Amino acid sequence: MINFDKVSKQYKNSNTPALNEIDLNIEQGEFVFLVGQSGSGKSSLLRLLLKEEKPTSGTVTVDGINVGKLPNRKVPAFRRSMGIVFQDFRLLPGKTVFDNVAFGMEVIGKSKKEIEQRIPAILDLVGLDEKAHRLPSELSGGEQQRVALARAFVNKPKLLLADEPTGNLDPSTSVGIMKLLDRINRTGTTIVMATHDVAIVDQMRKRIVQMENGNIIRDQERGMYGHTGH
Amino acid sequence: MRLSFVSKEVGNGLRRNFTMTVALIVSVAVSLSLVGAALLLSAQVDRMKGYWYDKIEVSIFLCGDSSVTYTCTGSITIEQRKNVERILDTLDPVQNVFYESSADAYAQFKEQFAGSAILANISPDALPASFRVKLDNPENFEQVASALQSVQGVESIQDQRKLLDRFFQILKGLQSFALAIALAMLFVTVLLVMNTIRVAAFARRRETSIMRSVGASNMSIRLPFILEAAVAAMLGSTLATAGILASKYWLIDARLAPNLTFIPFVTWNEVLVIVPVLYLVGLGTTILAASVTLRRYLKG
Numbered sequence: 001m002i003n004f005d006k007v008s009k010q011y012k013n014s015n016t017p018a019l020n021e022i023d024l025n026i027e028q029g030e031f032v033f034l035v036g037q038s039g040s041g042k043s044s045l046l047r048l049l050l051k052e053e054k055p056t057s058g059t060v061t062v063d064g065i066n067v068g069k070l071p072n073r074k075v076p077a078f079r080r081s082m083g084i085v086f087q088d089f090r091l092l093p094g095k096t097v098f099d100n101v102a103f104g105m106e107v108i109g110k111s112k113k114e115i116e117q118r119i120p121a122i123l124d125l126v127g128l129d130e131k132a133h134r135l136p137s138e139l140s141g142g143e144q145q146r147v148a149l150a151r152a153f154v155n156k157p158k159l160l161l162a163d164e165p166t167g168n169l170d171p172s173t174s175v176g177i178m179k180l181l182d183r184i185n186r187t188g189t190t191i192v193m194a195t196h197d198v199a200i201v202d203q204m205r206k207r208i209v210q211m212e213n214g215n216i217i218r219d220q221e222r223g224m225y226g227h228t229g230h
Numbered sequence: 231m232r233l234s235f236v237s238k239e240v241g242n243g244l245r246r247n248f249t250m251t252v253a254l255i256v257s258v259a260v261s262l263s264l265v266g267a268a269l270l271l272s273a274q275v276d277r278m279k280g281y282w283y284d285k286i287e288v289s290i291f292l293c294g295d296s297s298v299t300y301t302c303t304g305s306i307t308i309e310q311r312k313n314v315e316r317i318l319d320t321l322d323p324v325q326n327v328f329y330e331s332s333a334d335a336y337a338q339f340k341e342q343f344a345g346s347a348i349l350a351n352i353s354p355d356a357l358p359a360s361f362r363v364k365l366d367n368p369e370n371f372e373q374v375a376s377a378l379q380s381v382q383g384v385e386s387i388q389d390q391r392k393l394l395d396r397f398f399q400i401l402k403g404l405q406s407f408a409l410a411i412a413l414a415m416l417f418v419t420v421l422l423v424m425n426t427i428r429v430a431a432f433a434r435r436r437e438t439s440i441m442r443s444v445g446a447s448n449m450s451i452r453l454p455f456i457l458e459a460a461v462a463a464m465l466g467s468t469l470a471t472a473g474i475l476a477s478k479y480w481l482i483d484a485r486l487a488p489n490l491t492f493i494p495f496v497t498w499n500e501v502l503v504i505v506p507v508l509y510l511v512g513l514g515t516t517i518l519a520a521s522v523t524l525r526r527y528l529k530g
């Protein structure tokens with residue numbers, strides 16, 4: 001599904017590389033935690049997968065596509081094939097829960113009929129069917145993140161990328177989000193999630209890729225956060 | 231992208247940016263009105279030229295009793311008049327020649343100024359006899375003038391075109407002036423479009439970044455902005471068109487034409503031809519300016 005082959009990323013205005021000859025392979029259907037200190041390169045790795053940034057050297061492959069070489073005009077279609085969740089939810093403030101999720105479908109040209117059929121089901125999945133007509137400002141952080149998850153998952157992407165989706169949430173709310181991600185993962189969607197959240201990582205017992213200064217220093221199946229070599 | 235979705239976004243955008251949108255509409259309307267006025271003026275000048283050049287004559291005034299130029303020694307003799315006529319016959323551009331005697335001229339004058347006090351001050355022989363010469367092309371005046379300038383019995387030669395040309399020059403000046411202001415206004419419009427789009431793109435950067443991360447194409451991210459500008463341009467162009475049509479109907483047809491019967495005015499056909507030009511210029515500049523701005527401020 002995902003392959004990094006000797007991938008380095010050097011930002012223009014920085015003197016140390018954000019990623020340093022990374023090799024990483026992720027199979028279809030896996031759930032992978034990206035952990036590591038602030039500035040270790042987790043977000044940079046995700047940005048390469050989205051083609052928000054281009055690798056300085058090496059090749060990033062997603063679903064057989066060489067992402068670095070993907071022409072700009074094909075980037076939108078490429079992004080539609082995946083779902084993305086951010087720490088700050090990134091909901092549209094003027095739109096209701098229903099419309100925010102619908103936005104993800106409208107933007108890729110789904111018909112009104114398809115949208116009206118699909119959205120109740122997905123809102124039910126994230127447990128927000130009662131709050132479909134609320135605005136984001138009328139929701140708790142956890143609820144907002146569930147809306148964002150619904151939007152990311154509404155088109156049933158093969159790959160879902162999440163950059164600290166629980167970063168702004170309290171522990172019990174985070175658990176709810178993780179349960180949801182786990183459910184999505186069990187439908188066959190590959191999930192790569194960057195996080196600082198030790199409790200969650202330890203609880204989930206999924207593959208852990210730990211980074212430090214742009215290097216992968218640990219890659220462990222069913223790992224625990226604390227059990228590092230350090 | 232479905233149409234209803236796009237139009238909803240466009241409506242939202244226009245409402246959010248209300249003052250800017252109004253400014254944009256007014257700016258487009260004003261600059262296009264000026265473009266329209268310049269085009270109208272140019273059509274008017276063409277029409278008048280065609281009409282009047284057709285009627286232009288060269289007047290060759292012949293010597294009378296009181297003439298004092300060196301080619302005159304009292305009134306023209308029959309012999310001299312025959313000579314002038316002969317010379318006119320040899321000139322290529324001359325199409326037809328009409329002789330107007332002093333008495334004819336007075337009769338004509340009397341008719342034109344019937345009931346006016348001027349009549350009393352003019353004696354029947356004060357108006358000189360003349361040849362009225364029609365040329366194939368008024369531009370060939372010089373040829374006639376040089377052939378007759380120093381012929382005995384010819385007092386003076388008058389080219390009506392000279393009078394008209396001075397008038398046309400004034401109109402041309404007016405037209406260039408309108409066009410210059412129109413261009414300046416169009417430039418202002420372009421700046422306004424750029425600024426409006428820049429502000430709109432900034433105000434909606436969150437939305438567009440979300441759209442982009444959800445995988446919306448550049449086209450569908452930019453389209454609402456471009457359509458917003460286009461809708462504003464459309465409204466502006468329509469206002470300008472209404473202004474031009476109104477000035478044809480209420481100014482030219484209702485006020486000017488009935489009072490200035492000797493001037494031929496632009497026809498509806500000539501006015502209607504201007505309309506698509508206005509829309510084209512309005513939409514063209516706006517959409518172009520918007521696209522260029524978006525390319526800079528909404529990078530994909």
Ligand SMILES: Nc1ncnc2c1ncn2[C@@H]1O[C@H](COP(=O)(O)OP(=O)(O)OP(=O)(O)O)[C@@H](O)[C@H]1O
Binds near residue numbers: 014018036040043
């Ligand atoms: N746009 C950028 N320009 C220059 N340097 C950048 C840019 N983005 C990130 N960096 C640098 O690259 C390194 C890795 O950053 P990255 O955002 O990938 O870290 P992270 O692991 O996601 O950190 P955090 O856990 O705080 O989100 C850091 O040193 C950061 O300063």
Ligand SMILES: [Mg+2]
Binds near residue numbers: 043
């Ligand atoms: Mg980060």
